[in-house]
Amino acid sequence: MLTTFVLQISKQLNHHLQENSKPFDMVIGAKGSPLQLVLSAILHIDNPTGNISLDEALGVLKNPMVKDAIPVSYGDNYKGYKILGTSDKYLLRYRATLKEGALNVQDFETVFGFEVAKKLNIRIGDSVVSSHGLLQNEIEVHDEKPFIVTGILAPTGTVIDNLIITNLESIWKVHDFEDEHEEYSEEHKEITALLLNFRNPIGALQFSRFINKETGLQAAFPKFEIDRLLKFLGIGFRTINSIAIVIFLIAGLSIFINLIKTVRERKHELALLRTYGTNTFQLLKLIFFEALFLSLIGGVLGWFLGRVGILLFSTLATNGYTYHFEISVPDIEEFFLLIAIILITILATILASFSLFKLNISKTLGDA
Amino acid sequence: MVRTTSLSFAYQNSKNHTFYFPRIDLTSKENALIIGPSGIGKTTLLHLMAGLLIPKKGNVYIGNTLIHQLTRSQLNDFRGKHIGLIFQRAYFIKSLTVQENLSMREKLSRKTIDLHRRKQLIEQLELTEIKNKKVHEISEGQRQRLSIALGVVHKPKVILADEPTSNLDDANCERVISLLKKEAQICKSNLVIITHDQRVKSHFKKHITL
Known part of the structure; x- marks a missing residue:
């Protein structure tokens, strides 16, 4: 959410400032x-x-x-x-x-x-x-x-x-x-x-x-001054972005922990599915899709909240500085963000799958 | 037909202790009880027969298949198709209803789905009223019956039941045993039951004592 917010704000601000200052040397x-x-x-x-x-x-x-x-x-x-x-x-x-x-x-x-x-x-x-x-x-x-x-x-x-x-x-x-x-x-x-x-x-x-x-x-020179201003702002944007990346990594970690928890909490179900004739790979798929589903919902929700954030920010900026930001369709950077979400989920699934391979059906279901 | 050659098994973490099991030889449709004191390895034997554990020595024939010669994924498929397991404690897929659990079991066996059979089974095991309930909403007796249904819905070659009556009162115990026998007959399968329950013994001719 933070990332899409920052991406959009910085992009639109750049565009705004440059468009407005372009007509004059x-x-x-x-x-x-x-x-x-x-x-x-x-x-x-x-x-x-x-x-x-x-x-x-x-x-x-x-x-x-x-x-x-x-x-x-x-x-x-x-x-x-x-x-x-x-x-x-x-x-x-x-x-x-x-x-x-x-x-x-x-x-x-x-x-x-x-x-x-x-x-x-x-x-x-x-x-x-x-x-x-x-x-x-x-x-x-x-x-x-x-x-x-x-x-x-x-x-x-x-x-x-x-x-x-x-x-x-x-x-x-x-x-x-x-x-x-x-x-x-x-x-x-x-x-x-x-x-x-x-x-x-x-x-x-x-x-x-x-x-x-x-x-x-x-x-x-407007161009020179605006570039200078953006350079200052860029430091701010970069800081927020690094925070966003850290949050992103923590989110990835939490997906991983959640998966491990899923495997642990539901080991009876998973072992049961094994006795029904599913193989480990199918279970892996099951868990992966579950995680992917959750993280995509999170991603979409985050994107949506980011846009809501921009809307609020835009209202503020319009009142204070007569500036406004548009709610735009997802762009290429945000698409990469989505890919990153999927990659992190895959990585987390692979890491979590070790405990799935170790699943001892006999012990899990046999212990009364 | 179920046959075991002299099976032995050792858990990884206890190197000294090895279980040795007597041979089992069941002709088609023959049922058997496995009895013995706790800790002797009854459940271990059952899991060896189901391919959930891998024996140190020996092998298990189910029909004409030597199940411990199969690859991992072949064994998975074989288990799904031809083995019905009923555990001491009933486990289900929590998020599904009674009926959905049954159809899930059937689907995963990759056999042709027999809706008539499923319906009949639900009726025979008196699960009709609760078939659309989630599994956590049903009573202990109903859970036991559902777990029997899950063990037999796909018409396995062998039904392996681990202490199916241990938590039941006399009436329910009788009912479970007769249901199991009846289902085994319908499926034309071998029924192997682990028990230490005296009430069960009189119902079966063949006892294998460990």
């Missing part, structure tokens, strides 16, 4: 931890490292190496789901398509990701009020400027499913309205991060060095 954001930048700007798990000024970011775009750049700005949420201000290219990057409605064109028009719309039961034409910060709260509600839902996206299996997309201007304007009395002019517009793609990888490398050294910005 580089992220540029405020100085801080590069991993945090990637986690927040691309995977939308962590908090952002800070904001950067739009002017500074636009300066970056003049570099000829840059193929295209998509700004993202966020800081508000609706019932715990992140509202992301970005350009229309963002949706194209993830190959997101509309399920119904239309794309956002005007300010304060939004497109909802599939999961958000489903969870919050959002319909086209609904108006929603954002609140400040990335966690659900009622303290700072921007109720002066509601957003209008113009479209709902088809499921993509990426982070987009859990986002609310609008344009950059809407994000700025919500705060302009709030901060009317403070200085918040056109020249000081800010974004959270810039998602870039390059014409070639060497250019990207040179560019990142330039950004990190010469400007107040930070450049991070």
Whole structure:
């Protein structure tokens, strides 16, 4: 159970992280931890490292190496789901398509990701009020400027499913309205991060060095950071897996002990069957199938519990990190697990069979 | 027909002590009692005849077969087909019903299954009412009768019974003996009974004393 659980979680997490970070070569954001930048700007798990000024970011775009750049700005949420201000290219990057409605064109028009719309039961034409910060709260509600839902996206299996997309201007304007009395002019517009793609990888490398050294910005490679993260996680997964293997071996041992017990407890029956004309090999088969039956039931049950575990974990992850894991059909690793179960049962039967061969029918049945 | 040449047997762990047994020579349908004090090797002799133990010397003919010349698996098959064993303590397959135990015995003998015979046997041994009960639910007398049924259901050439009456009252004892004799007659088989039970002796002409 533990093994299938870990296998599935690690596999799906790998897939998730890589799928989501694939569309972009580089992220540029405020100085801080590069991993945090990637986690927040691309995977939308962590908090952002800070904001950067739009002017500074636009300066970056003049570099000829840059193929295209998509700004993202966020800081508000609706019932715990992140509202992301970005350009229309963002949706194209993830190959997101509309399920119904239309794309956002005007300010304060939004497109909802599939999961958000489903969870919050959002319909086209609904108006929603954002609140400040990335966690659900009622303290700072921007109720002066509601957003209008113009479209709902088809499921993509990426982070987009859990986002609310609008344009950059809407994000700025919500705060302009709030901060009317403070200085918040056109020249000081800010974004959270810039998602870039390059014409070639060497250019990207040179560019990142330039950004990190010469400007107040930070450049991070999603692929590199995700690989680093998975390496850390891998240690954890490996530890859990080793524990699972130990448990697996103990399970094998217990099958063996059970078989020995079976032979011992039921030696009268087994001896009786011998006098009925069965040979030792047939008894061996009998015991083997019994053990196999039990261990396969255990295996299937374990697989099932593993999936239930993933379901629970997925619910947790969806609530906490807007991440979800799918319940999938058995895959090749789990098939090997099944083979291992059968092999262990065979081994245990062979070991247990020694006592079967030694079975003394005369003594077993003759002793009154 | 059952015949033994001068059999001897020694248990592996007692090298000094060897059992020597007198010859047994039973013509077809002839029955015999084996009597003698406990510890003399009555059960050992019976198990030698059933091929459950291997003699140090001598051999056992059942029909025209020298059973201790057979290979292990041949002996298994032979035992399943031609020998009916009734043990002092009745053992059954616990998870099966009375009827299922009987049909299991029949199937494993690899003889053609005779449903009529099984039905008749269940009736004769008065097991009809309990035939669908699990074996742990039946009484001691019923257990004894079931174990007789298991010993004869496959029409063996020889029926070997180890103290079949030792735990029974007079009425049941009479009944068991007459049932055994009757079944032996129906199966046209030799009946060999080990006993120290005085009540049994008068029923059989041939006594083999160890």
